[in-house]
Structure formats: C-alpha cells, structure tokens
Amino acid sequence: MNTATMAYRNLLKTIHNPDNFMDVVIQPVLFMLMFGYLFGGAIAGGVQAYLPTIVPGILMQTMLSAGSGSGAQIREDLDSGVFDRFKSLPMAHIAPLAGQLFADSLRLLIATITSLTTGYLMGWRPAVGFGWVVAIGLLAIFTGWALSWIFALLGLLMKSAGAVQSASLMTMLVLSFMSNAFVPLRSLTKPLQVVARLNPVTYVITAIRQILATGSWTHESLLVVVVDVVVVAVFAPLAVWAYDRN
Amino acid sequence: MTANNAIEVSHLTKRFGQKTVVDDISFNVRQGEVFGLLGPNGAGKTTTLRMMATLLRADAGQVKIFGHDTVKEGRLARSMFGLTGQYASVDEDISARENLMIFSRLNGLSRQAARQRTTELLVDFSLENSADKALKNFSGGMRRRLDLAVSLITQPTLIFLDEPTTGLDPRTRTQMWATIRKLVKQGSTVLLTTQYLDEADQLADRLAIIDHGKVVKMGTPAELKRQVGGSKLQFTVGEATQVASAVRLLTAQVPNTIQRTGQRLSVRLNQVTELTSILAAFNQAKIAIDHLSVQEPSLDDAFMALTVGKN
Numbered sequence: 276m277n278t279a280t281m282a283y284r285n286l287l288k289t290i291h292n293p294d295n296f297m298d299v300v301i302q303p304v305l306f307m308l309m310f311g312y313l314f315g316g317a318i319a320g321g322v323q324a325y326l327p328t329i330v331p332g333i334l335m336q337t338m339l340s341a342g343s344g345s346g347a348q349i350r351e352d353l354d355s356g357v358f359d360r361f362k363s364l365p366m367a368h369i370a371p372l373a374g375q376l377f378a379d380s381l382r383l384l385i386a387t388i389t390s391l392t393t394g395y396l397m398g399w400r401p402a403v404g405f406g407w408v409v410a411i412g413l414l415a416i417f418t419g420w421a422l423s424w425i426f427a428l429l430g431l432l433m434k435s436a437g438a439v440q441s442a443s444l445m446t447m448l449v450l451s452f453m454s455n456a457f458v459p460l461r462s463l464t465k466p467l468q469v470v471a472r473l474n475p476v477t478y479v480i481t482a483i484r485q486i487l488a489t490g491s492w493t494h495e496s497l498l499v500v501v502v503d504v505v506v507v508a509v510f511a512p513l514a515v516w517a518y519d520r521n
Numbered sequence: 522m523t524a525n526n527a528i529e530v531s532h533l534t535k536r537f538g539q540k541t542v543v544d545d546i547s548f549n550v551r552q553g554e555v556f557g558l559l560g561p562n563g564a565g566k567t568t569t570l571r572m573m574a575t576l577l578r579a580d581a582g583q584v585k586i587f588g589h590d591t592v593k594e595g596r597l598a599r600s601m602f603g604l605t606g607q608y609a610s611v612d613e614d615i616s617a618r619e620n621l622m623i624f625s626r627l628n629g630l631s632r633q634a635a636r637q638r639t640t641e642l643l644v645d646f647s648l649e650n651s652a653d654k655a656l657k658n659f660s661g662g663m664r665r666r667l668d669l670a671v672s673l674i675t676q677p678t679l680i681f682l683d684e685p686t687t688g689l690d691p692r693t694r695t696q697m698w699a700t701i702r703k704l705v706k707q708g709s710t711v712l713l714t715t716q717y718l719d720e721a722d723q724l725a726d727r728l729a730i731i732d733h734g735k736v737v738k739m740g741t742p743a744e745l746k747r748q749v750g751g752s753k754l755q756f757t758v759g760e761a762t763q764v765a766s767a768v769r770l771l772t773a774q775v776p777n778t779i780q781r782t783g784q785r786l787s788v789r790l791n792q793v794t795e796l797t798s799i800l801a802a803f804n805q806a807k808i809a810i811d812h813l814s815v816q817e818p819s820l821d822d823a824f825m826a827l828t829v830g831k832n
Contacts, residue, residue, distance in 0.1 A: 280626040287623075288614045291655060356610035360671065363574050364627050365600040 277366040281374020289378060298344065299386035303337040307393040310457060318458060323398055330394035331411070331483040332456030335476055337386040338419030339451055343443035345379050345423040346430030350439045353431070369515045376423050383419045387412045403490035411483045414496060418479050421503035424510035431517035450476045475502065527552045527679050527710040528573065532582035535568050542568045544734035545582070550712055550727075552678075555705055557725030558714040559820075561828055565734040566714040567607060567683055573712070574604045574681050586679065602679040603672030607687065610668060611656060617667050618643065618652040624671045642670040646700075662693035669700065680704060682713040686720060698723055718820040732828040745823040753816045754796065755787040759809030767808050774799045790815070 289295045310329055311322050319325035349372065352358055361371045391412060401408055426446075430439045453470050454477040460468055471477050482496040528550040535543040543565045550556040558566045571577040573584050575591050575598060584591045586598040604610070611620050621642055625635035643649045646666040656664060665685070672680060685701065686694040701724055705711055715721050721728055722742045729739045738745060758767045764784055771779055777789045790796065796815065803810055 277627055280623055284612065284615070284619075284623045287619055288612065291614045355613070356606050357612050358610075359571075359574075359576055359606045360604060360610040360624070361627070362576055363599055363602075363604045364624075365596045365629075366627055370627075 277370035278373040278377065281361075281370050282377040283374075285375050285378030286381065289381070296382065296385060299337065299341050299382045300389055302340060303333055303386055303390040304393045306336065307333050307390065307397065311397055314457065318462075326394060326397060326399040327401075327484065327487065328459070329457060330391070330399050331480050331487070332451075332454075333394075334387065334390045334411075334415050334483070335418070335454075335480050336447070336451040336456055337390050338383060338415050339422060339447045339476070340444075341379070341382045341386045342419040342423035343426045343447045344382070345376055346426035346428075346433075346443050347436050347440045348379070349375055349427055349430040350433065350436040354436065368518055369511065372427055372514050372518060373511075376420065376427060379423055380416060380420050383416045383423075386419075387415055401487045403487055407486055407490055410492075411486050414483065414486075414499065415479075418499060418503050421506040421510075424507055424514060428510055428514045428517055431514055450474060454480060456480055478502075525552050526550065526585075527554075527587060528556075528712065529585040529588075530569075530573065530582070531584075533569065533572060533579050533584065534581040535565075535572060535577065536580050542734050543572070543579075546731070546734070546736055547582075548729050548736060548739060550710060552710050553705070553708060554726040555701070555711045555713065555724050557721040557728045558712070558731055559718070559721045559725075559728050559824070560714075560716065560731035562716060564731045564828075566716075566731055569731070570681055570683050570712070570714050574602065575599055576604075600675075601677060602681055603675065603677040604681045605665075605668050605672045605683065605685060607683040611664065611671060613656050616653045616655055617648050617659075617663075620656070620667060620671060621674070625674050628675050630674070638674055642673065646670045661688055662690070662696070665689060665693070665697065666700075669697075673704070678708065679710045679712070682711060684714055684716065686715075686717065694720075718824055722820045730824065730827050737827050738823075742820055745827075746818040746820060748823060748826070751790045751818070752793055753787060753818065754790050754799070754813075755785065755816070756810045756813040758784045758786065759811055763808045766806065767803070767810075770802050770806060770808070771799065774802060785812075 307329070310333065311325060315322035315325035315329070319328060352371075352375070358371070362368075391408060426443055429442060429446075433439045433442065453467070454474045455471060456476065460471055460477075463471060478495060479499050482493065482499045485493040486496055526549045530549070531547045533543055533546045534541065546565075546569060548556075558569060560566050568577065572579045573586075573591070575595055578592075586601050589598045589601070591598045612623075615623075618639055621639040622635055625638050626632070630638060640649075643652050646669070648663065648667060648670070651659065651663065656667070659667070669682075669685070682701070686697050689697060698720070701711060701713075711724075713724065725742060727739065727741055728745060729736045730745070731737065738748070758764045761784055764781070764786075767786060768779055768781065771786065771788060775788050775790060775795060777791070779786055779788045793815065
C-alpha cells in the first residue's frame with residue numbers, strides 16, 4: 276500500500292523531470308547503431324548476421340545501466356530533507372526503497388522497448404515470433420529489476436551521489452563488456468573466458484539467445500529466473516538494513 | 522512516568538566519533554506546552570530533536586512519547602507526532618498539492634479523505650493559489666508553510682519544529698509564530714529548537730538552554746531572565762565634568778557594578794523602586810541626565826551569561 280504511494284511519488288518525480296528518461300531512450304539507440312555498424316562486419320561478417328548477438332547484448336547492457344541508476348537516485352533522495360519525513364512516518368521501511376524500484380521498472384520497460392525496436396528497425400527479425408520477444412523482454416526487465424536492488428544497496432552504503440554514480444558506471448561497464456554481450460566467448464583469451472563465464476550477465480544473455488533460437492523456456496532461462504528471485508530475496512532485506520542504519 | 526507528560530527524555534547521549542554531541546540530557550515536556558530547546562549553533566539541539574523524532578539512534582538513554590519508547594515501540598511513537606525539519610522536508614520536484622496528497626496517503630488516509638485534508642490544509646496555509654505549481658518556484662516562506670502543513674496532516678498532538686523560522690523574513694516569521702500559537706490553542710504540544718532568543722521568548726512556555734551537549738539551565742523565560750538579575754538602568758550624563766560625581770552618587774544608591782562608556786552609565790537595579798531615589802539624588806545635585814531607559818533583562822542576557830565561548 277505505502278509502496279504503491281511511494282512508487283506513485285517517484286513516477287510523478289520522473290514525469291516532472293523528463294530528463295530522467297534520456298539515458299533509457301537515447302543510450303540504447305546510440306549503442307545499437309554504433310556497435311552494430313562498427314563491429315558487425317568485423318565480428319560476424321555483416322550487420323545482419325551480428326544482430327542476433329548484439330540485440331540481446333545491448334538489451335542487457337541497457338538493463339544494467341538503467342538499473343544502476345536506482346542507486347544514485349536513492350542516494351540523492353536520502354540526502355534531501357524529504358527522507359527525514361519518510362523515516363518519521365509510521366510506515367514500513369521497505370516502502371520508500373521498493374517504491375523507487377517499482378517506479379524505476381518503468382524506465383526498464385522503456386529501455387527494453389527502445390532497444391528491441393531499434394534492433395527491429397536495423398533488420399533484426401527473430402524467427403520465434405512476437406510472443407517470445409515479449410517473453411525475453413520480461414525476463415530482461417525482471418533481471419534488471421533484481422539487479423537494481425544491488426545498486427540500491429550500493430547507493431545506501433556509499434556517501435555521495437557522485438561516488439554512487441561512478442561506482443555504478445564502472446560496475447555496469449565491466450559486467451557488460453566482460454561477457455558474451457558483444458563477442459563470442461571462443462574469441463577471447465583463456466583467462467578472459469574464465470572471467471566471462473563467471474559473469475552472471477553472460478548467463479542471462481545466453482538464456483535470451485536460447486529462447487530466441489529455440490522458442491522455448493530453456494534450463495538456462497529458468498535458472499536466471501531462480502537466481503533473480505534469490506538476488507531480490509537477499510538484497511532487499513540488506514537494503515532495508517542499510518536504510519535503517521543510515 | 523507521569524500521565525501528563527508528552528515527552529520524557531532521560532539520559533540521552535549521542536557521540537559522533539570522539540565527540541560527545543549530546544551529553545546525558547534529561548527533561549520532560551508537559552502536554553499542551555511549548556517547550557523550546559535554545560542554544561548556539563552546534564550545541565546539540567538538532568541532534569537531540571532527531572533522536573526524539575526517531576531519525577537518529579541514541580548511544581544511550583531513552584525517549585518516551587506519550588509513554589511509548591521510541592526504540593521499542595518506534596512505529597507507534599512515530600504515529601503520534603508531526604515533524605518539520607530544518608531543511609524543507611518536502612519534495613522539490615512535485616507540486617504542493619501532490620506533496621500533501623502523497624503524505625496524506627502515506628499517513629494512512631483513504632484517497633477521498635486525503636483529497637479533503639489536502640484542500641483544507643491548502644486553504645489553512647494560504648497555498649491554494651500556488652497549489653499546482655512546482656515547488657522550485659516557491660519562496661522560502663511558502664515552502665516552510667507547506668512543510669508545516671504536511672506535518673499537520675494527521676492533526677498530531679505533538680509537533681516537532683526544528684528551527685521553524687530560520688531564513689524567513691520578519692513578516693513570514695510573524696505569520697509562522699501566529700500559526701504555531703494557533704496550534705497550541707487547539708491543544709497541541711510543541712517542541713521547537715531555535716537559536717533566536719526573541720522567538721523562544723515569544724513562543725515557549727519553558728526552555729532548556731543547551732550548550733556543548735548539556736542542559737545548562739531549564740525554566741520559564743521569566744525565570745531564566747530573573748537569574749541574570751534585575752532591570753538595567755541606562756542614562757547619559759549631560760555634562761562631561763559631572764560624570765565622576767554621578768558615578769559617586771550612583772554608587773551610594775545601588776550596590777551593583779556601574780559600567781561607564783564615555784558619558785553613558787549603566788547599572789543593574791535590584792528593584793525598580795530604587796529609581797525614585799536615584800532621580801531625586803541627581804536632581805538635588807543638579808546633575809542633568811538624558812536618554813534614560815530602564816530595560817527588563819532580555820533572554821539575550823541570560824543566554825550570554827549561561828553559554829560559553831564558541832562551539
């Protein structure tokens with residue numbers, strides 16, 4: 276109940292400041308075009324052949340970057356006086372955090388739609404049909420949302436919004452590039468392959484590619500869902516703990 | 522505990538690293554009174570208030586609000602007070618109406634009740650004309666009014682005000698005082714922190730003067746002033762040559778120390794009636810005096826006498 280009100284509050288804030296949508300609208304388009312046309316020829320022998328690789332890659336990168344925004348948002352909010360009032364209200368302490376993250380899932384949704392549409396316009400035509408595209412979209416959003424709890428914890432533990440932002444950016448860059456998002460794992464040196472295989476983002480992208488290739492929920496994709504649930508179950512209580520400590 | 526105490530603070534202590542910011546503070550606030558925490562910057566007023574409002578965890582000691590421990594029964598205690606922080610604790614990015622609606626909902630009002638309360642408060646605090654403008658365009662006074670309005674959504678019987686008029690112009694300040702008085706009249710208990718002595722004098726029934734994290738004095742404004750001593754007599758001697766004999770005459774009449782700045786003399790009276798004989802003596806000695814004033818001791822005097830040095 277309170278979470279819904281808090282989500283409404285964060286939505287209002289976002290709507291009053293449309294700049295907040297810049298990163299989820301412009302970034303995926305830019306990256307999709309740049310990476311597609313720059314590396315398509317080198318990596319896959321052509322843009323069309325590269326699209327099945329890069330669309331899930333950019334999609335997950337965008338999820339990471341949109342999800343990482345939550346941490347800085349929360350830090351900024353905490354530093355303003357209004358959080359004092361939230362804390363002095365008789366409501367559950369998870370509500371302000373959950374409200375923020377639910378409102379942020381709108382950003383995730385927009386980011387997903389932009390990424391997939393850009394891919395489509397560049398000629399990406401998944402054979403499995405629209406239903407499965409929606410399914411991978413939802414899987415990506417849920418994963419992004421689960422990850423945003425980790426970034427929320429980061430935001431609560433670090434001192435300034437600037438520090439949260441740069442830490443989030445670095446995490447996002449490392450996680451998205453040290454994976455199979457843009458290049459086949461085989462092409463990497465052995466040590467780098469180990470790193471990429473340890474990176475959870477690799478598994479999410481693999482799961483999405485498998486769904487798009489086979490048109491069915493694979494083991495990988497179910498594993499991703501389970502891990503996402505575990506991440507939320509672990510990091511949401513940690514975030515509330517950090518919030519209380521603040 | 523006594524049934525008519527709104528707040529009971531006992532042995533409250535807070536340390537930030539090595540520094541003890543609040544040092545074993547205890548006091549009670551009775552129901553229906555305005556209690557002021559007065560002190561210089563950095564004395565520990567806001568820290569004390571933040572612990573009372575459950576925003577900060579105390580290192581030792583406890584706070585009870587209407588008998589409920591703020592740690593063990595935090596949620597219940599929180600439902601019993603409204604808080605207006607030092608920095609406007611409202612959302613900058615959204616409008617006054619949206620702020621009131623959201624906080625009404627968070628306070629558990631139904632959608633309809635929230636809408637009704639929002640309208641009432643907008644009218645009460647003369648904000649209805651700017652209700653839908655973003656707060657970014659609000660003046661400091663409007664923001665404070667909205668802030669107070671938000672604290673009053675649930676009509677709490679206890680209100681915490683942290684430096685409610687800091688940064689406000691004199692007119693808005695007077696309006697704020699009127700609003701606070703109105704609340705008290707309606708039966709609310711108010712705890713406020715302030716660094717303005719006239720504000721404490723105007724509003725508070727009882728005061729605790731805080732310095733270096735300790736309560737140095739507690740009492741009504743009148744009691745605190747009395748501690749400093751009686752009224753202060755000031756006048757200027759007409760002729761420079763007569764100042765010395767004026768001082769002699771005055772010494773004979775009043776036992777207190779006389780302060781002299783050029784031709785201006787000032788002395789503390791034990792009783793105002795001493796004035797008659799002083800004036801008679803001057804008249805007899807044909808010493809002309811000018812610019813005479815008798816001042817009640819101000820809270821400023823009490824404050825200066827009780828607080829030491831810079832924080």
